[in-house]
Amino acid sequence: MVNNPKGDLYVGSGVKMTGNVVAPGLVEIDGSFDGVIKAQSVNVTSHGVVNGTTEASHIRVEGQVNQTLKAASTLLIESTGKVSGDVSYSDLEIRRGGDLQGSITIIK
Numbered sequence: 001m002v003n004n005p006k007g008d009l010y011v012g013s014g015v016k017m018t019g020n021v022v023a024p025g026l027v028e029i030d031g032s033f034d035g036v037i038k039a040q041s042v043n044v045t046s047h048g049v050v051n052g053t054t055e056a057s058h059i060r061v062e063g064q065v066n067q068t069l070k071a072a073s074t075l076l077i078e079s080t081g082k083v084s085g086d087v088s089y090s091d092l093e094i095r096r097g098g099d100l101q102g103s104i105t106i107i108k
Contacts, residue, residue: 046080
């Protein structure tokens with residue numbers, strides 16, 4: 001068994017997960033997730049898809065995030081990333097080719 005003091009979670013390629021996740025560290029999605037994610041950091045890889053609510057201090061999107069996203073500190077949408085729905089963030093960076101659509105709110 002691996003010692004994981006940060007409380008990280010990895011959803012691997014081909015894995016389909018549904019539910020609510022609260023993690024004190026990083027949640028990385030390389031598969032498919034439907035539900036609620038609350039974590040310190042969220043990384044959605046180029047193959048990852050999240051449908052539901054995603055809340056974290058730092059969020060990086062290479063794949064797809066749909067419905068509700070709240071990045072308390074930073075939101076980075078990579079060139080392959082697609083974000084749609086109700087989006088709120090404190091600091092935003094979108095790389096050329098990245099896509100952001102929906103209701104957008106800046107957190108002060």
